[in-house]
Amino acid sequence: MPMRQASLPLAALLGAALSFLPGCESTKSSSGPSPSDAQVQKSSPAQDADAWKRARVGDGVTYAFSATQGPAPRESGGSARTLTGHATLEVVAVQQPWVWVRLAFTDAAGKPLAQARLAQELLVPVRSDTTRPLDVPHGGEATAERTSSAGRDWEALRYVSDQRPVDGPLRTRVYANTPGPLYLTHGLLDASTESAGFHIPGGIKLTLREFREGSADANAPVPALERPLGPGAYYDRKVDVGPAPSVQRVCFTAERGYVLRTEGPIDDANAAPCSDFSQAEPESLEEVLLSLPWEALNPEEAPAAGASVTRGTFTAEGHTVPALTEQGSENFEGVQRVFVQVTAAEPWAPGLAGLPLEARFQPLSSNTERVVGGGKRESEGGTQLVRWGSWLGGSK
Secondary structure (H helix, E strand, C coil): CCCCCCCCCCCHHCCCCCCCCCCCCCCCCCCCHHHHHHHHHHHHHHHHHHHHHHHCCEEEEEEEEEECCCCCHHHHCCEEEEEEEEEEEEEEEEEEEEEEEEEEECCCCCCCCCCCCHCCCEEEEEECCCCCCCCCCCCEEEEEEEECCCCCCEEEEEEEEHHHHHCCCEEEEEECCCHHHHHHHHEEEEEEEEEECCCCEEEEEEEEEEECCCCCCCCCCCCCCCCCCCCCCCEEEEEEEECCCCEEEEEEEEEEEEEEEEEEEEECCCCCCCCCCCEEEEEHHHHHHHHHHHHHHCCCCCCCCCCCCEEEEEEEEEEEEEEEEEEEEEEEEEEEEEEEEEEECCCCHHHHHCCCHHHHHHCCCCEEEEEEEHEEEEEEEEEEEEEEEEEECCCC
């Protein structure tokens, strides 16, 4: 039996099939443009790039979100989990070509949420230019409509992708033809994803509530990258699996509203990190807003039956943080294995400052050993977080 699985990385979460309510109904105009005409009216990448270059401190968007997650197939007798609140993106500093964006999730009253993944504000440095062409088409069939949202009328396109016949999700996205003040999310007005088939039942919905435009006179210093969503930061993990152990580096950046993630082995830990994102797959910031509440609803993995959990510390390259060590054994097809997994006791501990979000909720270290003759143990491999930090000061 393989070692216990860690949480999915951000890239996997962003691409996961989210699920929930159908898209919000909008008022469609019978005299509006045809879908083919609307495609022509759609904002171009150049327009989006110009909007980021004109970013001002105080620019922001707020969405209401609601997420529901039914019990997984293995959770017999379980109840549905729900979460509602507001998601806000706001420009807090501009130092071209970088625009520093704050991401915060709160309840309807503006107070922090209880879910650990959403409890703290995150920082997202975004380049206002691009290092390579980014053309990310919206999936699904497009229809034109006129709709009112956040006190303003919009010419928009509704994209619907229905994969339910093949056990996929129903995805609906409504984008303003001209993003204007909604450039942070490429003009998103409304979004929903509803699961189907063999997936966990439920889904998520996002609706624009407010947008704000900053002042040309506003100025603010660049904040410290203590709690990065990912962009601007990296982390290294030692992977001791198979015949060739390696150190894998995970790097993040963001360009013009898209998060880019790369992962690969490194030979020199002192080399300038995160200099090449040419092969990274882009994911939009608005999809991040959808994925994070869904992931926050996932139930925490309980300790394995018979496992012991002890408190201690974990140390990596000068960082020491409170940690929980789970140790147990399991027997599979006559082979006994012993596993040890270490997780952060507090994912937002000061000692983890600068660590990208996805690594905070994965095991800090994990190891599995097989028990052979005489009680001797043979390692079957493991992983361990070894370093992390910001690359923003040394790379472009």
